[in-house]
Amino acid sequence: MKDIDLNQRVEEIELALSTLFESPKAPAISSYDDGRTFFIQASWVVESHGDTTLDARCVLTLHFSDSQIQRYAQMDTAQRILVRERLCQMVRDRPRPEGGELPLRGECAEDLQVEDRLLDVDDQL
Numbered sequence: 229m230k231d232i233d234l235n236q237r238v239e240e241i242e243l244a245l246s247t248l249f250e251s252p253k254a255p256a257i258s259s260y261d262d263g264r265t266f267f268i269q270a271s272w273v274v275e276s277h278g279d280t281t282l283d284a285r286c287v288l289t290l291h292f293s294d295s296q297i298q299r300y301a302q303m304d305t306a307q308r309i310l311v312r313e314r315l316c317q318m319v320r321d322r323p324r325p326e327g328g329e330l331p332l333r334g335e336c337a338e339d340l341q342v343e344d345r346l347l348d349v350d351d352q353l
Contacts, residue, residue: 237301237308238268244312245270245290248319252276253283266297274336286336288319299347307349314346 242257249255249272256271268290275284292300300311322340 234297234301238266238297240308241268241300241312241315244316245319248316249286253280261294261297264294266292266294268292284336286338288322288338288340290315290319290340290342292342296342296344296347303347303349310349311347315342318342318346 238259242259245268246255246257249270251272251274253273253276258269258271260267260269269287270290271285271287273283274286277283300308303311318340322338
C-alpha cells in the first residue's frame with residue numbers, strides 16, 4: 229500500500245473551501261491538528277477598507293475527528309471528490325443569522341462539526 233500524503237489530502241479540502249466565499253480579497257485557509265481534532269479554518273473579508281487592518285472578516289472553523297481525516301485520506305479519488313462536494317454543500321447550507329446576511333460588525337465566527345455520515349461514500353459509487 230502506498231504511503232498517503234495527508235498534507236496533500238487536506239490541501240484538496242482547503243482548495244475546495246476557498247472557492248465558496250464571496251470576498252473582495254482571497255480567503256485565507258489554514259489547518260491545525262491537535263491530535264484528537266483536525267481543524268480547517270476559512271477566513272474571508274466581508275467589508276474591505278484601504279487599510280487592511282480595518283477589514284471586517286468572517287471565520288468558519290470545521291472540526292474533523294482524527295479518524296475522520298484519516299478516513300478521508302485513505303479514500304480513492306472519486307470518493308474524495310464526492311466527500312468534498314458534500315462538505316462544500318454542507319458549508320453552503322449552514323444556518324445563517326436571522327435575515328440571511330452575515331454581520332459586518334461584531335462577531336462573525338461559526339463552527340461546524342463534520343459528521344461521520346459525510347464520509348459514507350461506499351454506497352454512492
